[in-house]
Amino acid sequence: MTKKRMLTLVAAGALSVPAALLAATPLNDSVAVIGDARTGFYALHRDDRDGSDSVKNEWRLRLRVGLQAAISDALSARARFAGRYTTHESSADPEFDFYQGITPGSDGLKMGQSTLDELWLNYAAERWSLRAGRMQTKFELTGVAKKSLDRNDSPNTDIAWTDGLYFKYKGSNGWNAHAIVQYNYEEGATQVRREPLDFSDDGSRISYFAALEKLDKKASIVQQGVDVTWLPAALPTAGGGTDDYLAFVGRMAAQWPMGTGGMKFLLGGELGFAPNTPTNSVLKLGGTGDVGGTAGQVTFNFIDIAPKHSVGVVLARADAGWLLSPDFKSNQYLAETRYRWNLARKQRIEVRVRYRTDIEQRIDKPERRKDKDLYARYTVKF
Numbered sequence: 001m002t003k004k005r006m007l008t009l010v011a012a013g014a015l016s017v018p019a020a021l022l023a024a025t026p027l028n029d030s031v032a033v034i035g036d037a038r039t040g041f042y043a044l045h046r047d048d049r050d051g052s053d054s055v056k057n058e059w060r061l062r063l064r065v066g067l068q069a070a071i072s073d074a075l076s077a078r079a080r081f082a083g084r085y086t087t088h089e090s091s092a093d094p095e096f097d098f099y100q101g102i103t104p105g106s107d108g109l110k111m112g113q114s115t116l117d118e119l120w121l122n123y124a125a126e127r128w129s130l131r132a133g134r135m136q137t138k139f140e141l142t143g144v145a146k147k148s149l150d151r152n153d154s155p156n157t158d159i160a161w162t163d164g165l166y167f168k169y170k171g172s173n174g175w176n177a178h179a180i181v182q183y184n185y186e187e188g189a190t191q192v193r194r195e196p197l198d199f200s201d202d203g204s205r206i207s208y209f210a211a212l213e214k215l216d217k218k219a220s221i222v223q224q225g226v227d228v229t230w231l232p233a234a235l236p237t238a239g240g241g242t243d244d245y246l247a248f249v250g251r252m253a254a255q256w257p258m259g260t261g262g263m264k265f266l267l268g269g270e271l272g273f274a275p276n277t278p279t280n281s282v283l284k285l286g287g288t289g290d291v292g293g294t295a296g297q298v299t300f301n302f303i304d305i306a307p308k309h310s311v312g313v314v315l316a317r318a319d320a321g322w323l324l325s326p327d328f329k330s331n332q333y334l335a336e337t338r339y340r341w342n343l344a345r346k347q348r349i350e351v352r353v354r355y356r357t358d359i360e361q362r363i364d365k366p367e368r369r370k371d372k373d374l375y376a377r378y379t380v381k382f
Contacts, residue, residue: 030070031069032067033065033382034068035066036381037061038060038157039061039062041058041377042056042373042374043373045372046372048369050367062083065081075122076124077121078119080116081115082115084157088111091112093112095113099115100185102189102192107160108160120132120133132165134162134190135166136162137209142215143253144303147299147327149271150324151191151209151227153326158192160326161190162190163190164180174214174215176213176215179211182209183205191326192326193231194323194325197323198234198235204231208230209230211225211227211228226248228247229245229247230244231244238281243276250272251270254268255303266302266303268301273294274293274323277321280320283320283362284363284365285362285363291321292320297314297315298314299314299315309341310342313335313336314334315335316334317333319359331359336353338350347381351376354372356371
């Protein structure tokens with residue numbers, strides 16, 4: 001690690017302390033400091049598709065600090081800086097830019113990069129709100145290890161965002177309606193979009209997302225939801241043109257008490273289907289015709305095994321044609337166990353052990369990729 005990168009990590013860590021102290025008290029009646037810091041040790045052992053194997057150990061830090069202002073009773077605004085850093089030698093030199101799109105196939109900004117990941121105005125009425133600008137959006141399956149098949153900006157230490165308009169309506173029956181109109185740049189969308197999705201066509205500039213969701217932490221059924229994503233002209237075809245990419249997702253979670261000590265068991269599931277997918281030849285997979293377009297996850301959660309201590313298990317599968325998830329890579333199985341300790345209302349320690357492997361072997365590679373990784377991380381919000 002170079003001296004420059006070490007200084008960056010030290011400076012970023014030092015910044016998180018005064019930021020948290022400032023956030024304890026608003027700057028004035030209408031402006032407050034907001035954000036979070038996440039740091040921890042990460043290890044990855046990879047058996048790669050070319051037959052090689054590698055080990056990667058690093059300390060990571062993601063720092064997000066911003067200001068939120070109440071302009072009036074109905075109108076608010078926020079601007080937030082976000083940067084991610086690592087001790088690993090692969091880190092780029094520290095760089096700040098107002099980035100636009102993210103290269104398809106990547107999980108967000110590279111290590112060493114930073115940007116404004118939020119810059120929005122929000123108008124809220126009694127039951128509805130409209131947000132415009134750069135923002136964070138997510139629709140996750142609830143549980144100890146929250147993950148999503150289609151929309152989850154900035155999971156783990158990643159940095160991604162949504163540029164566009166977000167309309168939300170809160171129904172009197174507990175169901176909330178969501179609609180997002182999103183702008184995609186020519187170099188890529190601002191969220192994780194798996195290859196071969198491409199946004200160079202002018203018709204792919206605007207994409208759409210709509211959802212219905214009901215959340216009730218105190219009920220037996222704690223989550224119900226359905227949503228749809230429509231990416232016009234984003235899927236390349238064999239003839240050199242483009243087609244629309246459409247995906248549907250449904251999720252549900254229920255919980256039951258276990259014993260008399262306050263422990264709960266939470267079972268959750270999420271299923272996705274994309275009717276229009278790339279061909280096997282485009283993705284260099286064996287067989288003819290189009291690849292599969294289904295994905296799913298199931299989670300088993302033991303909440304408050306002891307007060308503030310919980311454990312969750314996630315099992316998931318994503319076909320090669322499922323191209324939307326930031327948490328599940330296309331053409332892979334996933335098995336994960338996560339431990340969570342809620343130290344305080346805004347502080348958390350988590351330990352994760354995860355295994356991922358390719359479902360189908362690529363015809364141009366001698367092996368399937370296998371990843372075994374773990375982390376131990378600490379998160380504080382302010």
